[in-house]
Amino acid sequence: MSAQIHAKVFSQRSVALIALSIATALPIVWASAANAVSLRVKLACSRDYYALCSKFASDSPETRQCMRAAGEKLSPRCINALVQAGEVTQAEVSHRAAQLR
Structure with missing residues (x-):
């Protein structure tokens, strides 16, 4: 696998992990705000x-x-x-x- 392809795959995985982290955290933040x-x-x-x-x-x-x-x-x-x-x-x-x- 070339360095460019490897970097692109790594970048896509990073973006997916960040998006998943945000999607998981938002309900917790919203619940906290709702209970404040x-x-x-x-x-x-x-x-x-x-x-x-x-x-x-x-x-x-x-x-x-x-x-x-x-x-x-x-x-x-x-x-x-x-x-x-x-x-x-x-x-x-x-x-x-x-x-x-």
């Missing part, structure tokens, strides 16, 4: 997080579960930020509040 909590929510809920759920990593699914379970204990500031971020609906907040009465 906005800075606004982090700031509004930081006291709630430290008081109720700090044993979990801040952007983990466990923290989301913990905060959801602690719903009635969350501060109004945190709840408002969660509603505005679309993490919870106002209807759900109202429904849970009505259940506590």
Whole structure:
């Protein structure tokens, strides 16, 4: 095999490996971005997080579960930020509040 052909085959394999690596990594990056909590929510809920759920990593699914379970204990500031971020609906907040009465 000539040097030019060998270089071309090597180059094609390299491009294929790079493309495969990118294709494999993108869903992981997208999933991380989808699970990220906005800075606004982090700031509004930081006291709630430290008081109720700090044993979990801040952007983990466990923290989301913990905060959801602690719903009635969350501060109004945190709840408002969660509603505005679309993490919870106002209807759900109202429904849970009505259940506590």
